[in-house]
Each structure stands twice: as C-alpha cells, then as structure tokens.
Amino acid sequence: MGSSSIDTACTVDATTPTSPATMATTVVMSPCAACKILRRRCVDRCVLAPYFPPTDPHKFTTAHRVFGASNIIKLLQELPEENRADAVSSMVYEANARIRDPVYGCAGAICQLQKQANELKAQLARAQADLAAARASHAHLVALLCMEMAASASASPPPPTTPAAYSQLAAAAPVDALYVVDGAGAAGAAMASPIGWVDEPLWT
Template sequence: MQVISQGPCAACKILRRRCAEKCVLAPYFPPTEPLKFTTAHRVFGASNIIKLLQELPESHRADAVSSMVYEANARIRDPVYGCAGAICQLQKNVSELQAQLAKTQAELLNMQCQQGNLIALICMDMAQSNKDPILQQQQQQSYLDTSCFLDETNLGTAWEPLWT
C-alpha cells in the first residue's frame, strides 16, 4: 500500500530525514497528520514503530498503527495505566450503572404492585358499596395482597438481577 504524496510523510518530516520511495511509515502517517506520528513517536520511539511495522504483514499494519496511536494517547493522559486505566474506569462506570438500573427496576416493581393493589381496592370498594358491611369487611381482609410491597429489608429477596 503506497501513498503518493507531495512531500515527505509526517514521520520523515518530523524525523528530518529523506522520505524513501518505499518508506514503511508513509502509508500510515500522511503529511496531513503530523500529530498522529508525533504522539506515537513520543511514547514508542521511531525505531520501535518501524521495527514493529516491518515484522507485520501489510494487511495488519494499519490496525497496528491505529492501536499504537490510541495507546500512545492513553499513555500521555495516564502514564501509569494507559489503556488499562481507561478500561478499568469504564468497567467501574458499567458496574455503577448496573446497580442504579437494578435499584430502579426494584422501585418500578414496587410501584406497579402498589398501583395494582390500589386499583383492586378501588374496584372492590365500588363493587361492595351496595353490599352488607360485615360481608364487605370480611372480603376486604381476605382480598388485599401486600406480598409484592417491597421495602429495604426484603429488597434482595423479591428481586433478582437481570444479568449474571
């Protein structure tokens, strides 16, 4: 994959050397993107980048350069952990969001049960408004189901997470 350009590639220009016709860096560091090479060079060094690219088949070189530039940017932001630090932070965010989702789902279930019970009470009250008061009281006591009400003490027992 050879790119025809109007001058030296960004790598050769930054390294202040003559860009050869078969420059291994030219296809991946065009003259229009000098920051791309500067970032990778700052972290990995030009000789390591060249050595890595020469050892790889041409079909994998573009992905390798992309990965090097990404890792170099991550290392500049976080010199100790680099990409691993970003991954850990994202995993922490996912865990926090999963916990928030679980809490919200439990609250939703509780509200749905409360709504169902309130509707049942209203319907029962309307239906029994013309019945005997003693019979009405007996049916009301046997009909009300509060087993789906959740509080903080039984939250974990009535709810199971959606993920494993």
C-alpha cells in the same frame, strides 16, 4: 558574434512557457510526517507513509515519543498490510494514554470505564426495583377499588321480584302516573306511563 547568438538562444529557452503536458507530469512528492520529523528521505514505498500523512504530524510525534521510530517500523514490517492500520491506531491510543497517565496508561482508562459501567448497572437495578414497586402498588390499589365496588353493589337493595313488591313500588310512585300491569309473565311487569289521570280515563 557567436557569443551573442548563444545568449539569445538561452534567453529564448528561459522565457519559453512550459507546456501543460510537462506541468501535468511534474509531481512534487511531499514526505510523510514520520520522515519529515526524522529528517530523512521518504522513499517510494515507505512503510510509514500510508499511516502518518504529512497533514497530521501530531499523530507520529505522539507515537514516536512513547514507542520510538525503530519499534514502530519493526512492528509494522512484521504485520500484514491489512492489520497495520489497526496497529497504528492502537499505538497512537496507547501513547496518548501513557502521556496522560504514565503509570497505568490504557489500564487506567479501562478501569475508569469499568467503574462507570458498574455505576450505571447499579442505577439501572435501582430504577427497575422502583418500577416493580410502583406496579405492585398500582395493582394493590386496583384490587382495593374492585373490592369496594363489589361491597357497595352487594349492600344495595335488590329489585322487586314479587307482585306484592310491585304493589308497594306502585303505592310509593307519584299519584299522576299511570301503571299498566302486564300479566304475561309470572310476576308481571310495571311500566310507568307519562299520561296522567286527567288526560285519559283509566277505563273506556
């Protein structure tokens, strides 16, 4: 009788659903990538957890392969917290460079980048020299064009400024044009009129 009542109680407790409050307080802490790879317990204030999340295990694997876990932990413990993220980024970058180039590491990448920068500077200098030559050639062509225009303007005959010259110009004009001489000026001015000899008499 007693055993059956105990079994019933255990069955009821096992089938009783967990309340939402109990589920909210139950948090499963996943170990960081470093502790998971090192197969150790990830403590509450693990020095590696903020910089090696469990979603990116390759980051710690690369740094651990070159520097070792003990050196990484020692370096982070000696630095203030505001500088630890930069230190981890530098270690991961150096580790990747060492894996690609075991001899030179980051120095090889820096030398290659400096070589590319020098080549780009040389290309820029050549482009600037070509641009300066093109500008000088353009200025020279403009000067030659201005000289030719000035020479052609000086070679053309000047306009008539004397009455005799005006009379010669009138003699060379068409016969059906009417010229009215304005004697207000010293030399006079000749103006052509569209009225012909037949349309209107010369004197009224």
